[in-house]
Amino acid sequence: MKTEITADWQNWIIDNLARGCAPQSLVEVMAGKGFDPIFANAIVFHFSNGSTQAVARVPAAAYMAERPRFPMEGGVIQTHDRAVRVSARVNKPVVAILDDVLSIEECDELVHLSKNKLKRSTIVDPQTGTEEVIDDRSSYGTFFTVNENEFIARLDRRIAEVMHWPIENGEGMQILNYKIGGEYKPHFDYFPVADQGSQVHLKNGGQRVSTLVMYLNDVDEGGETIFPELGLTIAPKKGSAVYFEYCNSQSQTDPLTLHGGNPVLKGEKWIATKWMRQGRFG
Ligand SMILES: O=C(O)CCC(=O)C(=O)O
Numbered sequence: 583m584k585t586e587i588t589a590d591w592q593n594w595i596i597d598n599l600a601r602g603c604a605p606q607s608l609v610e611v612m613a614g615k616g617f618d619p620i621f622a623n624a625i626v627f628h629f630s631n632g633s634t635q636a637v638a639r640v641p642a643a644a645y646m647a648e649r650p651r652f653p654m655e656g657g658v659i660q661t662h663d664r665a666v667r668v669s670a671r672v673n674k675p676v677v678a679i680l681d682d683v684l685s686i687e688e689c690d691e692l693v694h695l696s697k698n699k700l701k702r703s704t705i706v707d708p709q710t711g712t713e714e715v716i717d718d719r720s721s722y723g724t725f726f727t728v729n730e731n732e733f734i735a736r737l738d739r740r741i742a743e744v745m746h747w748p749i750e751n752g753e754g755m756q757i758l759n760y761k762i763g764g765e766y767k768p769h770f771d772y773f774p775v776a777d778q779g780s781q782v783h784l785k786n787g788g789q790r791v792s793t794l795v796m797y798l799n800d801v802d803e804g805g806e807t808i809f810p811e812l813g814l815t816i817a818p819k820k821g822s823a824v825y826f827e828y829c830n831s832q833s834q835t836d837p838l839t840l841h842g843g844n845p846v847l848k849g850e851k852w853i854a855t856k857w858m859r860q861g862r863f864g
Pocket residue numbers: 766771795805806807808841842843844853855
C-alpha cells in the first residue's frame with residue numbers, strides 16, 4: 583500500500599478540496615487507488631485543516647524530454663503515397679508544422695463524408711471519465727474508426743508514417759467543425775493521471791503520446807491553433823497540419839503542450855485530429 587504521494591496527487595487533493603469535495607470522499611478514492619487509508623486520511627486532512635486560504639499547487643516533477651519520435655531534421659517525410667513537407671519545427675516540446683499532408687480532394691472528401699453525421703463535441707469529465715458537452719468546446723464532431731474504409735485506411739497509414747508511430751496505436755480519426763464563435767479553450771490532449779476519470783481511458787492503449795491536427799479548409803478569419811506556453815500561433819491552411827508530442831517512456835506528460843483553437847471570426851473551420859497512444863488502441 584502506498585504511503586508516499588506525488589505532486590500530481592497533492593494537486594488533485596488541493597484542487598478537489600477547493601472545488602468543495604468532502605475530504606472523506608477523497609480519502610475513499612485514494613484508498614481505492616492503493617493508498618494506505620490512514621496515510622490518505624492524514625494527508626487529505628493536512629490540506630483541508632481549517633485553512634480558508636488557497637493552498638499553492640505543487641510543481642509536478644519536471645518533464646524529461648527524450649529522443650523525439652518525430653525526425654528533427656530534413657524537409658520532407660516520404661510516406662507510401664505522398665511527400666509531406668516540414669515547414670517549421672519547435673524542439674522543446676516537439677512541434678512541427680507540416681504542408682501537403684492531405685490533398686485538396688482528400689480534405690473535401692473528409693468534410694463530405696462527415697457532414698451528415700456531426701454531433702456536438704464532448705470532453706472527458708475529469709472526475710467521472712464520462713463524455714460531457716461543455717462550453718469550452720463549442721464545435722461539432724464525428725469520427726472514423728481506424729481503417730473504416732479504403733479511403734480512411736490510406737490516410738491512417740500515411741498519418742502513422744508521418745507521426746512515426748504504429749497505426750494500431752492510433753485512435754480513430756476525429757473530425758471537428760467549428761462555426762463562427764466556435765473555439766476550443768486551451769487544454770492538454772493527454773489524460774492527467776491524477777484525474778479520477780482518466781483511469782478508464784488509460785486502460786485502453788495507455789496514455790496519449792502525440793497529436794496531428796490536420797486543417798481541412800482555409801478559415802476566412804480566426805480559428806488559429808495556439809500554444810500559449812510557447813507563444814506559437816498557427817493559421818489553418820487546407821491540407822496542412824500541426825504535429826506535437828508530449829509523453830515520454832516514463833509516462834511523464836509535458837504541460838508545455840497546452841494548446842487550443844481560437845474562436846472562428848469569419849467562415850467556418852474543419853479539422854481532422856489523430857491521437858496516438860502508448861500501446862495498441864481499441
Ligand atoms: O482546433 C484546433 O486548432 C485544435 C484542436 C485540438 O486541440 C484537438 O482536436 O485536440
